[in-house]
Amino acid sequence: MSDCENTNYIGKSVQRVDAFEKATGKAKYFEDYQIQYRDLLHVKVLRSPHAHAKIISIDVSAAEALPGVITVVKGSDTDIPWSDLPYASAYYGNPARYEVIWAGQAVVAVAAESIEIAEEALELVKVEYEMLPYVTDQRLAMGVDAIPVTSPELEIAAGYGGPQPEGPNVMGSYKLRHGDVDKAFEEADVIVEEEYQAGKKSTSQIECNGSIVEYQQDGGVKIITNGCGVHGVIKNHILTMYPQLTSSKVRVIQPVTGGSFGNRLFPLVEPLAVLMALRTKRTVSYVLTRKEMYTSSPSNWPVYTKLKLGAKKDGTIIAEKLELVEDAGAQIRGYFDGRLSSSGLMCVYNIPNVHCDSYAVSTNTVPCAPYRGLGCAESEWAMENLLDVLAEKLDMDPLEIRLKNMIKNGETNAYGEKVTSIGLGKCLKAVADGIKIDEPCQQDDGPWKYGKGIAAAGKQNTPLGRAEADCLVHSDGSIEILVSCDEQGMGVQSALRQMAATEFKIDIARVKMTRADTAITPFDNFGASSRTTYTTGNAVIIACQDAIDQLKEAAGREVGLAKKQITIKDGKAYIVGSNTEVIDIADLFKPFDFFTQQTWGLLKGTPVRGRGVFCPAPAVPWFGPGHEDGRTPRMWNWYQFSAFGAEVAVNEETGQIKILKLMSTADSGNPINPKLVEGQIDGGVIMALGFSIMDHHMYQDGKMMNPNMSDYRLPTTLETPLQKNFMRAILPDPLPDGPFNAKGMAESIMIPVGPAIASAIYQAIGVRPTEMPMTAESILKLIKDKEANNAK
């Protein structure tokens, strides 16, 4: 029995729809489908050992001759439909053609009857390289005299050459001018300035990237993959790359997947696996090893930020000047221009005069792509740290300066875009209270020193295209929602199911989810920028309303009432405003009858289909006439916010950091399922804890030195505070246009963690880190430098 009250599932922690199958080992991930194919081929890839080299020759004859090898692919093969694309952001999984531009780039690929044979074949491949100079440090990659990441010939061959006045490796730039910054700095009472760097890291989801591609008898392919965006990304890219494949010949299925965090937003393994399937006319499987996950699947983009702030005596910040450089890694063409990271420096505080020069440069390191937070954890690292410096100079506390300058609901930010939802003030106050920022830490004589810090964060949501949903009402009265959104573990299909049950006012057990198969589920773009709850959620609501509308009409016709006199709840039609049941939904579906021939009405076995299409309003261009200042009234969409506070211990002798207590708060909009939101908070905090103090790529001689899970140090249960010291709260500000006023939240959680820890370190030992991660070695160096300075 259910009534409206208990069929309102919004804000309730309903059990995840996939929990049972995951707890019992029944959930099928793409690799679990391998055993269905007895004739499976395996793909293995030979990768460049050099950061930058010209490919002089490749001899694959011995590999091809090895029994069990079916085909060998190299970049110069004439049947490869891409000549220039291995060097562009979306395609860099394919073998290089003229030149390798990072250590780990694919050079030769083999498909063989077994993994062992494929690996043996790779050992037989001979590649002759001519070494070229390389640059792996983004600061050295800037400027007109920098070592070029790619040779000019390659760029011309790739079609992207041309004069680059800002330096050979500059990929793009974004500039914004708001107000009069020079004048504002003149009027400022206090000015602070510092340079910050955030390092290179890998999302390190536990399931490695991979696909199985089944060759179809009509010449098409069925792709089972853990890549993101079955329609919007994978299918689209495959169709572009292989003109012989037309829309009906590509089917993409995303089964249960083991995390992504941004890493799988571009097709990395699918294009090569498809090529192998087309060549061999067989089913192939291509799975990256963990080492390949580090050396060939994308990292975040490291960010260098030079930031200057000017404030009045009362703490009002009136001027901001930033120079920001995104390191895009090894690629020639991409979407990088610094705009994504610099957004973090313009969405939290309301500063009337802003001067932003941001760039992207390439380096000879593994190509970069989104990593939870889209570069804002890297850029806001600068803002939050410098705010503490400013607060100290003004003799203000870190909470006060943030609250004073925080952007308010309804105000416009530096872009000229209106903020429609922000709950950051209460988030910040809660963390300050939670860790008792006003109570100083007790110190003792040991090497461990103690401190506390807080920080705030915001992250824009990019309007990334439409989402569609279908809602089936089956003739047994149950509901099925068809969507193509990614489910990387965040639980979004569970949240969407709650929305659908609430719309239908029906017991949630009667709502089923079918997801991510291009042959049966409608279009969606991809699970990026925390957009799924918002975009796909709105599409689901529209689809439900469409289906409900059809049911009302059918019920009205059946009982002689107007559609608007009917309401649907609990699988039944009622007269509006009463408890008078007129018909059970299941009874609207009539069995076939010889004398009516089912000429009208609903037929048993044929569900009612509601359609939902939701398109977020597009961004308005920030370039071209009228936008010379880089501003636009709609740069992004909505903003998510979070705050973080930590109490840490720092060992003065070793530089080691321990997190003793932490609190994270999230403005998630109205949360659909609080436990799912908590899970995102917990996971985000610990992921950020890792990249703030532990994990990062280390390079030596142009190569990543730690491409495995022991040297690339990720947080375990031992680095994580005990439960009683791990506090969190959801403090929403409803988003007017969000589904049930919800918005996405999984990214902003990450952002304030590093700066809050840095602030606590300063309180503990009086040094201000400017580089992230704050490894023990780097903190120890700061301590030594300080001692040396004091001695002078």
Next chain:
Amino acid sequence: MQNKSNFIKVDCEVNGKPVSLHVSPDQTVVDVLRNELGLTGTKKGCDDGNCGACTILLDGKAAKSCSMLIGQVRNKKITTIEGVSNGEILHPMQQAFIDTFAIQCGFCTPGMILSGIAILNENPDADEEEIREGLHGNLCRCTGYVKIVEAVEIARDRMNAGGAKNEI
């Protein structure tokens, strides 16, 4: 294609049933479980023995099945995630993972559940720090471990309060 002349015979028990394997000696336990026995609940997340996704129980103790050759399980009792529940009746550890939302992407879950069971097999009263110590070889990138640790504690309390006994 495969040369079977060097294959070895391995008798063991998998999820309560005797199994007689005829396999190449260089096969790892995880590959045999997944590819020969179709027990795909055991996951593979790395090739260096560091992620813990492949954790199984070997005579009741947690073991990383990617780091063992098949010959090492001769005459031993293996439990995989498929053998943890009793038909439709979930093990208290599985139920606790579901109840506490300790599962997100689920890729680490089978290994986490088995490590959790192994911890309580050894010490039914394990406290939070002991649980953390016991789970530290299992990486999770989604949950921050908070709800996972909570799940093991809840399973411990329920089992100690006389819930289904742990007999694995």
